[in-house]
Amino acid sequence: MIRPFANRQMLSWTGLALAGLIALGVGLYFGGFADHGNVTDLRGTEAGTLFGVALPDVKGREQSIGQWKGKVLVVNFWATWCVPCREEMPEFVKAQREFGPQGLQFVGIAVDEATKVEAFATELGLNYPALIGGYGAIELSRSFGNRLGALPFTIIVDRAGRISHTQLGPIKETQLRTIINQLL
Amino acid sequence: MSKLPIARTLVIASVALALCSSAAAAEPRLLEPERAFALSVQAVDEKSVEVRYVIASGYYLYREKMKFAVEPGALASTPPLPPGILKDDPFFGSVETYRGRFALRLPLAGVEPGLKVTVKAESQGCADAGVCYPPQLQSVTVVLPAPGGRPGAPVAATPARKSWFN
Numbered sequence: 001m002i003r004p005f006a007n008r009q010m011l012s013w014t015g016l017a018l019a020g021l022i023a024l025g026v027g028l029y030f031g032g033f034a035d036h037g038n039v040t041d042l043r044g045t046e047a048g049t050l051f052g053v054a055l056p057d058v059k060g061r062e063q064s065i066g067q068w069k070g071k072v073l074v075v076n077f078w079a080t081w082c083v084p085c086r087e088e089m090p091e092f093v094k095a096q097r098e099f100g101p102q103g104l105q106f107v108g109i110a111v112d113e114a115t116k117v118e119a120f121a122t123e124l125g126l127n128y129p130a131l132i133g134g135y136g137a138i139e140l141s142r143s144f145g146n147r148l149g150a151l152p153f154t155i156i157v158d159r160a161g162r163i164s165h166t167q168l169g170p171i172k173e174t175q176l177r178t179i180i181n182q183l184l
Numbered sequence: 185m186s187k188l189p190i191a192r193t194l195v196i197a198s199v200a201l202a203l204c205s206s207a208a209a210a211e212p213r214l215l216e217p218e219r220a221f222a223l224s225v226q227a228v229d230e231k232s233v234e235v236r237y238v239i240a241s242g243y244y245l246y247r248e249k250m251k252f253a254v255e256p257g258a259l260a261s262t263p264p265l266p267p268g269i270l271k272d273d274p275f276f277g278s279v280e281t282y283r284g285r286f287a288l289r290l291p292l293a294g295v296e297p298g299l300k301v302t303v304k305a306e307s308q309g310c311a312d313a314g315v316c317y318p319p320q321l322q323s324v325t326v327v328l329p330a331p332g333g334r335p336g337a338p339v340a341a342t343p344a345r346k347s348w349f350n
Contacts (some may be wrong), residue, residue, distance in 0.1 A: 038214050082316040138318050147215055148316040170314045
């Protein structure tokens with residue numbers, strides 16, 4: 001029979017076991033349940049609805065995301081009024097240049113006006129499509145798990161058309177490269 | 185093992201810590217914008233209301249993105265926004281931001297005591313964690329008191345949730 005307070009040795013074991021359980025409980029509460037996170041976990045689901053999205057580019061020409069099916073697709077929701085969004089884009093431009101020939105395709109969906117997007121795209125030397133979504137694009141991102149409707153929000157789709165990763169907030173270069181290398 | 189109590193303690197403590205940190209999300213928990221930038225409005229007297237923001241720690245609003253309107257009636261004059269904290273923005277240059285709490289008096293025109301007015305507020309802010317929220321459009325309805333009467337109770341834009349979780 002276990003007697004928790006029988007002696008000092010048992011007391012220390014009991015205390016540590018309790019601390020461990022509390023630590024685990026706290027950890028699970030804050031992160032263990034996808035429902036409580038910033039983003040709904042959609043990994044593994046088909047990106048069919050995403051491929052059905054068609055939006056104009058900066059020149060007003062309608063582009064369907066379906067045209068990039070089969071690529072390793074990185075769809076990034078951003079805006080010129082979002083500083084953290086703009087700060088991560090140079091790393092996307094670099095990755096597009098480096099891995100584009102191997103089948104990587106970035107697509108930006110701007111929650112923004114075409115004129116502002118075009119100005120920034122030119123300044124940055126953007127080498128991937130910038131589609132204009134307007135504020136309606138926030139709702140689109142919600143349907144892919146962006147619970148808070150904030151930016152930047154990124155969806156990464158594998159060559160088979162399944163969602164591999166979604167993230168709210170900037171993606172660090174090392175993390176991006178790790179994911180890309182796994183999928184290419 | 186019982187001969188090395190310190191080693192045993194360390195093993196158990198590190199396992200507990202590993203469980204805790206691996207279970208915890210890699211990214212910080214972010215608030216819904218209505219909770220990060222909590223708005224309330226109070227009818228102060230028969231011709232003015234006070235707008236109050238309580239901004240959660242780690243979040244900020246852009247001063248130049250604040251916009252207000254009332255319905256019915258109108259703003260008697262452009263409300264003087266309090267000065268914000270200067271933030272050096274790599275793209276916009278110097279911008280003013282609000283953190284913590286701030287309040288703003290809106291003088292009204294074309295209103296009368298007892299009138300129900302709806303205050304419309306637009307704000308846009310971000311989290312230090314590295315995300316920005318789109319502009320938030322919120323409405324709060326208050327009743328203007330009689331001259332010399334007591335100010336109304338502050339009305340929250342989004343009622344506080346009563347829950348153990350979140």
